[in-house]
Amino acid sequence: MRALISIVLFAALYEAVAHSGAFAPALVPGLTIIATRLYSMLADGSMASHALATLYRVFAGLGLAAVSGLVLGFLMARLRPVERFFMPLLSAFMPIPSLAWAPVFILWFGLGNVATILIVFYAASFPMVLNTWTGARAVNPLWLRAAGSMGASGPALFWKVVVPGASPFIITGLRLAFQRAWIAVVGAEMLAASDLGLGWVIFDAKEFLNADTMLASLIVIGLIGFVFERLVFGTVEKATVQRWGMVRTAKA
Amino acid sequence: MIEVRDVTLEYDTPQGKVRAVERASFSARPSEFVCLIGPSGCGKTTLLNMIAGFFSPSAGEIRSGGAAVSGQGLDRGIVFQDFAQLFPWRTALGNVTFGLEMKGVPKEERERIAREQLRLVKLEKFADSYPHHLSGGMQQRVAIACALAYNPRVLLMDEPFAALDALTRDEMQRLLAEVWRETKKTVIYVTHNVAEAVYLADRVIVMTPHPGRIKAEVPIRLARPRDPLSVEFLEQQKELLRQLTQKEETR
Numbered sequence: 001m002r003a004l005i006s007i008v009l010f011a012a013l014y015e016a017v018a019h020s021g022a023f024a025p026a027l028v029p030g031l032t033i034i035a036t037r038l039y040s041m042l043a044d045g046s047m048a049s050h051a052l053a054t055l056y057r058v059f060a061g062l063g064l065a066a067v068s069g070l071v072l073g074f075l076m077a078r079l080r081p082v083e084r085f086f087m088p089l090l091s092a093f094m095p096i097p098s099l100a101w102a103p104v105f106i107l108w109f110g111l112g113n114v115a116t117i118l119i120v121f122y123a124a125s126f127p128m129v130l131n132t133w134t135g136a137r138a139v140n141p142l143w144l145r146a147a148g149s150m151g152a153s154g155p156a157l158f159w160k161v162v163v164p165g166a167s168p169f170i171i172t173g174l175r176l177a178f179q180r181a182w183i184a185v186v187g188a189e190m191l192a193a194s195d196l197g198l199g200w201v202i203f204d205a206k207e208f209l210n211a212d213t214m215l216a217s218l219i220v221i222g223l224i225g226f227v228f229e230r231l232v233f234g235t236v237e238k239a240t241v242q243r244w245g246m247v248r249t250a251k252a
Numbered sequence: 253m254i255e256v257r258d259v260t261l262e263y264d265t266p267q268g269k270v271r272a273v274e275r276a277s278f279s280a281r282p283s284e285f286v287c288l289i290g291p292s293g294c295g296k297t298t299l300l301n302m303i304a305g306f307f308s309p310s311a312g313e314i315r316s317g318g319a320a321v322s323g324q325g326l327d328r329g330i331v332f333q334d335f336a337q338l339f340p341w342r343t344a345l346g347n348v349t350f351g352l353e354m355k356g357v358p359k360e361e362r363e364r365i366a367r368e369q370l371r372l373v374k375l376e377k378f379a380d381s382y383p384h385h386l387s388g389g390m391q392q393r394v395a396i397a398c399a400l401a402y403n404p405r406v407l408l409m410d411e412p413f414a415a416l417d418a419l420t421r422d423e424m425q426r427l428l429a430e431v432w433r434e435t436k437k438t439v440i441y442v443t444h445n446v447a448e449a450v451y452l453a454d455r456v457i458v459m460t461p462h463p464g465r466i467k468a469e470v471p472i473r474l475a476r477p478r479d480p481l482s483v484e485f486l487e488q489q490k491e492l493l494r495q496l497t498q499k500e501e502t503r
Contacts, residue, residue, distance in 0.1 A: 146337045148324045149304060150351035164341040244340040245384025
């Protein structure tokens with residue numbers, strides 16, 4: 001409710017600025033113009049195809065990051081040599097912004113999905129690896145002892161005790177990875193995509209001074225990010241770690 | 253049955269070798285309730301952990317049912333003091349079925365057995381509750397049901413009720429005495445509570461610290477169910493307390 005009030009107030013402020021005459025309407029279009037543009041892009045299906053292209057890249061990159069992050073994170077937690085080998089590499093690569101790789105990936109793979117997905121993958125990998133690694137080491141040793149005395153070992157111990165035991169960290173890792181992927185994909189598309197994607201639309205619209213298209217796309221980017229962050233990941237957390245009491249929830 | 257023969261455990265510290273347990277020997281007959289009692293640092297938990305197979309003694313031998321113990325085994329179930337031993341992502345029923353699942357018992361069969369065990373600890377109504385919705389006492393009852401479900405011959409218990417409030421603890425001791433009478437398990441129970449040992453045990457093994465040694469074995473011959481307010485009970489309690497507080501006699 002409070003969020004709604006903030007948004008409405010902000011929109012009103014924007015509208016006042018847009019109509020104040022201080023800026024050219026082509027550069028700072030009013031809300032009705034943005035809304036009309038958004039509607040027409042939704043109606044002709046172009047917004048949907050851009051959004052789908054972006055979502056495809058995000059989930060391809062995120063999927064790769066999740067799989068490799070989980071595997072590497074668990075291996076690092078389990079095997080000392082793997083941990084010793086990869087920790088310095090992670091520390092060295094982590095501070096490099098994923099977008100800084102864009103020119104390199106474009107040079108190697110050309111414009112298109114491969115380069116964009118790789119940038120997303122790069123952005124999403126680190127939270128996934130680090131959270132899985134921390135989560136696996138944070139598994140209560142008592143659970144391992146209890147499971148061991150009940151005859152669990154090998155794959156059963158891993159899948160039925162270590163993975164669920166590490167799940168609060170893994171889910172947080174996935175959430176952070178999505179956020180970073182979603183931020184990275186828009187930038188990546190501006191540089192490395194050639195005809196589709198929300199980031200590309202914004203960048204392309206700049207050439208024609210289409211501020212309304214840019215802002216309409218920004219709204220869609222914000223909305224999709226919000227939906228995934230709150231609804232998808234929020235629901236997953238509620239159905240798992242919150243239900244199990246493994247993370248605290250604020251009680252009234 | 254459990255046999256502990258001349259078991260010693262040493263570990264290295266920066267100050268040199270420390271003996272946590274020195275030449276401990278005792279045994280527990282089938283269906284016997286044995287308590288290990290002593291002050292903190294006497295090595296009672298360490299000894300129990302070695303019987304559980306979490307680590308091996310530096311010297312000596314532990315046998316369970318005639319076979320040497322090497323690592324954890326399904327012949328010995330264990331209940332810890334910490335409530336966090338249950339898996340939070342499984343319901344009470346899910347926790348109790350875990351051992352059976354590992355054994356490869358089919359789903360319906362293991363749920364039937366698990367419900368049976370939950371009934372034994374009077375929690376059948378809470379089968380579908382997650383551990384964090386249960387009180388400490390209830391969680392410990394689930395832990396007992398977990399340890400009993402896959403039917404080990406021996407139940408190892410490490411101060412399972414020490415973190416509970418006094419009233420709940422009394423109730424849990426009564427319940428455990430009942431469960432033990434019904435299941436006829438061999439129980440090795442670690443405690444530092446004299447009244448608890450007198451209430452539960454057939455035989456109490458008294459340990460002293462630095463290094464952890466067995467000082468005495470005290471049989472408790474009171475008829476069951478025991479009355480903690482009876483004169484004989486209090487006499488027995490005094491006797492055990494005397495054993496615990498007495499300075500080591502020179503041999």
